[in-house]
Amino acid sequence: MPRPGRNTYSDQKPPYSYISLTAMAIQSSPEKMLPLSEIYKFIMDRFPYYRENTQRWQNSLRHNLSFNDCFIKIPRRPDQPGKGSFWALHPSCGDMFENGSFLRRRKRFKVLKSDHLAPSKPADAAQYLQQQAKLRLSALAASGTHLPQMPAAAYNLGGVAQPSGFKHPFAIENIIAREYKMPGGLAFSAMQPVPAAYPLPNQLTSMGSSLGTGWPHVYGSAGMIDSATPISMAGGDYSAYGVPLKPLCHAAGQTLPAIPVPIKPAPAAVPALPALPAPIPALLSNSPPSLSPTSSQTATSQSSPATPSETLTSPAGDGKVNWNVHFLMT
DNA sequence: TTGTGTTTAGTCTATT
DNA sequence: AATAGACTAAACACAA
Numbered sequence: 001m002p003r004p005g006r007n008t009y010s011d012q013k014p015p016y017s018y019i020s021l022t023a024m025a026i027q028s029s030p031e032k033m034l035p036l037s038e039i040y041k042f043i044m045d046r047f048p049y050y051r052e053n054t055q056r057w058q059n060s061l062r063h064n065l066s067f068n069d070c071f072i073k074i075p076r077r078p079d080q081p082g083k084g085s086f087w088a089l090h091p092s093c094g095d096m097f098e099n100g101s102f103l104r105r106r107k108r109f110k111v112l113k114s115d116h117l118a119p120s121k122p123a124d125a126a127q128y129l130q131q132q133a134k135l136r137l138s139a140l141a142a143s144g145t146h147l148p149q150m151p152a153a154a155y156n157l158g159g160v161a162q163p164s165g166f167k168h169p170f171a172i173e174n175i176i177a178r179e180y181k182m183p184g185g186l187a188f189s190a191m192q193p194v195p196a197a198y199p200l201p202n203q204l205t206s207m208g209s210s211l212g213t214g215w216p217h218v219y220g221s222a223g224m225i226d227s228a229t230p231i232s233m234a235g236g237d238y239s240a241y242g243v244p245l246k247p248l249c250h251a252a253g254q255t256l257p258a259i260p261v262p263i264k265p266a267p268a269a270v271p272a273l274p275a276l277p278a279p280i281p282a283l284l285s286n287s288p289p290s291l292s293p294t295s296s297q298t299a300t301s302q303s304s305p306a307t308p309s310e311t312l313t314s315p316a317g318d319g320k321v322n323w324n325v326h327f328l329m330t
Numbered sequence: 331t332t333g334t335g336t337t338t339a340g341t342c343t344a345t346t
Numbered sequence: 347a348a349t350a351g352a353c354t355a356a357a358c359a360c361a362a
Contacts, residue, residue, distance in 0.1 A: 017351085
């Protein structure tokens with residue numbers, strides 16, 4: 001196969017799906033959520049292919065955002081005027097891609113829930129998520145456990161995201177991170193062209209030699225990590241896994257970016273917390289009384305008949321609240 | 331008006 | 347062959 005020149009090759013379509021690209025963009029943002037326009041910008045900045053035919057792929061991308069349950073919509077705060085909402089990854093979608101690779105999805109992520117046990121309002125689920133996040137962070141702080149990369153996994157220490165800790169070379173953290181260390185010991189610096197973090201599977205063993213030629217779909221080199229993507233692993237606000245600890249740890253504060261408050265009901269985030277230790281009542285003293293198990297929220301049009309997979313007990317309010325939630329990897 | 335978000339429908343490709 | 351996932355197109359509604 002003749003290898004095209006770099007200039008033409010760089011305009012080839014990247015091997016990522018729109019879901020992957022969107023996930024990358026969202027993951028690259030410090031607050032793990034982006035408005036649509038910023039997602040566009042991220043993709044166009046990194047992938048020259050998408051600087052053309054913008055109407056086509058942006059329509060597809062919007063379709064994916066709406067269609068896939070792995071993306072949740074987060075309303076703008078009053079002090080964040082602008083068009084459209086922010087988009088974030090569903091807290092439980094970290095398992096979507098095989099080995100964390102954004103090249104290939106495992107199964108379609110789908111949220112299901114029973115009608116009568118779901119939270120009555122999206123905000124309820126969001127608040128519940130915040131509580132769980134706080135619990136987990138507290139538990140982590142106590143145990144000294146490392147946080148996983150994805151904020152979703154901050155809610156989800158049950159191990160869904162990357163139970164083994166292995167980070168696939170195509171995982172977003174490796175694609176966008178300044179530096180990725182191959183399991184074999186090879187290290188790729190962000191000072192090298194970005195393609196270093198964009199290997200083909202069969203290039204993994206010869207990555208060192210590929211640094212010079214570069215992987216052409218992506219632009220940016222060190223500039224890829226710009227002000228919009230402060231993924232710095234050295235920053236004081238980030239854990240060893242790149243998780244912006246400050247926002248999460250201060251989630252209860254007013255001055256920090258809120259933990260995503262989904263517009264779409266996202267109770268399925270709840271079942272992703274099976275390993276959650278018993279709730280600590282003291283941490284939930286500010287639990288919203290609105291947390292309610294009663295709802296007639298309907299599942300999405302993609303939903304299948306409800307198949308209860310887990311029942312969780314919420315410590316919120318004046319008593320136990322059983323949330324039957326369902327997830328489906330169809 | 332434009333950007334955003336939702337939904338439906340069709341095609342193509344890879345997998346089972 | 348059947349199925350699922352991905353992609354594309356289009357229509358429509360809504361809000362800034």
